[in-house]
Amino acid sequence: MAGMRLLILGGTWFLGRALGELALSSGWSVTTFNRGVSASDLPGVQIVHGDREQPEDLKRLAEQGPWDAVIDTIGYVPAQVLTAATALAPVVDRYVFVSSVNVYTGWPNEPLHDESPLFDCPPDADATFGADLGYAGQYGTLKAGCENAVMQAVGQKRAIVLRPGVILGPHEYVGRLTWWLTRAARGGQLLAPGPADRPIQPVDVRDVAAFALARATGQDYGSFNVTAPMGHATFAELVDTCIGVTGAGTQPVWTDPDWLVKRGVQQWTELPLWRTHRGVWAVDSSRAIAAGLACRPLCDTVSQTWAWMTAGGSAITGEGEAGRAADHGISAVRERELLKTWLQDN
Numbered sequence: 001m002a003g004m005r006l007l008i009l010g011g012t013w014f015l016g017r018a019l020g021e022l023a024l025s026s027g028w029s030v031t032t033f034n035r036g037v038s039a040s041d042l043p044g045v046q047i048v049h050g051d052r053e054q055p056e057d058l059k060r061l062a063e064q065g066p067w068d069a070v071i072d073t074i075g076y077v078p079a080q081v082l083t084a085a086t087a088l089a090p091v092v093d094r095y096v097f098v099s100s101v102n103v104y105t106g107w108p109n110e111p112l113h114d115e116s117p118l119f120d121c122p123p124d125a126d127a128t129f130g131a132d133l134g135y136a137g138q139y140g141t142l143k144a145g146c147e148n149a150v151m152q153a154v155g156q157k158r159a160i161v162l163r164p165g166v167i168l169g170p171h172e173y174v175g176r177l178t179w180w181l182t183r184a185a186r187g188g189q190l191l192a193p194g195p196a197d198r199p200i201q202p203v204d205v206r207d208v209a210a211f212a213l214a215r216a217t218g219q220d221y222g223s224f225n226v227t228a229p230m231g232h233a234t235f236a237e238l239v240d241t242c243i244g245v246t247g248a249g250t251q252p253v254w255t256d257p258d259w260l261v262k263r264g265v266q267q268w269t270e271l272p273l274w275r276t277h278r279g280v281w282a283v284d285s286s287r288a289i290a291a292g293l294a295c296r297p298l299c300d301t302v303s304q305t306w307a308w309m310t311a312g313g314s315a316i317t318g319e320g321e322a323g324r325a326a327d328h329g330i331s332a333v334r335e336r337e338l339l340k341t342w343l344q345d346n
């Protein structure tokens, strides 16, 4: 909707960048808020540099308002989100918070729907809350507290919570699809985690952005799981498309998942996106789909991510969230050893 004013907290990496690009191309006036240290701001946005951890910076940001909506992509600590949302509440109509399916206590062990039980976390918790839960448990717990912080600051009828599952696409920095593409481009025999027909439901970053932007202008509120529909694609489609677009004649060798687990292959990281837990790709996003979430085919996400990579696109790297790519991908030596044993035994 042309003429609308949007504030994006973040806006220079992956989802925030896709949001900014889409909003600008839709005729929105876009302001982004980040520190200006890790990546370039999008051309055409109004830039406010500041730190989400500094209340004075958030106060200075609020003075630049009003906006029709804010989309917050950078909330990880409830107390910080509470400060930001409280400062912005008088100058935004709608507050769209980007959360995660990790807020559900059942993820990734059980199938999930929009009303599944959530972690319990107060809206003013600090970064130490849930430290005993491990990385994923603490991340999900704190995200649940961030959702509570937004609700407390702006009220239920102005808050929209998006809970994406795995997001893929151009500018991805976690090292999931980008690792599979890089591996496929190296050629040879590729260790593929079976079963080949395992259903997966990653969502394209640009489809999340379109859905978020529509929520920013819409009338509805509440929470939405944001994943592609269950059964959207299979692991074989992911691997085969990576092999097809990279064109190195790589041959997948499909291996048994229990065999990989027994050999200590780390799920989710050593072989990115591979996880045997029954709930990981069983997230019901029918509420979002009914509200208009449209998901492009996985082959488009894969080919366009490869196009971005080969055009010189490189992910953000560094500390914290941006440092996660370093944890992803099996080493070539270990992959060769595992393949040798598998092929001897099978």
Ligand SMILES: NC(=O)c1ccc[n+]([C@@H]2O[C@H](COP(=O)([O-])OP(=O)(O)OC[C@H]3O[C@@H](n4cnc5c(N)ncnc54)[C@H](OP(=O)(O)O)[C@@H]3O)[C@@H](O)[C@H]2O)c1
Pocket (backbone or CB within 6 Å): 009, 010, 011, 012, 013, 014, 015, 016, 017, 033, 034, 035, 036, 037, 038, 039, 050, 051, 052, 053, 072, 073, 074, 075, 098, 099, 100, 101, 163, 164, 165, 166, 167, 168, 174, 321
């Ligand atoms: N990736 C997935 O599969 C997935 C799945 C589910 C949910 N999510 C959620 O989706 C969101 C992902 O967003 P994104 O990383 O793509 O966002 P983004 O908005 O594209 O990038 C992160 C932004 O945060 C800014 N930033 C970092 N530290 C800051 C600080 N102290 N103060 C102000 N700005 C700061 C960075 O810029 P500067 O460094 O210059 O400040 C950058 O602009 C997250 O909320 C994540 O939890 C992701």
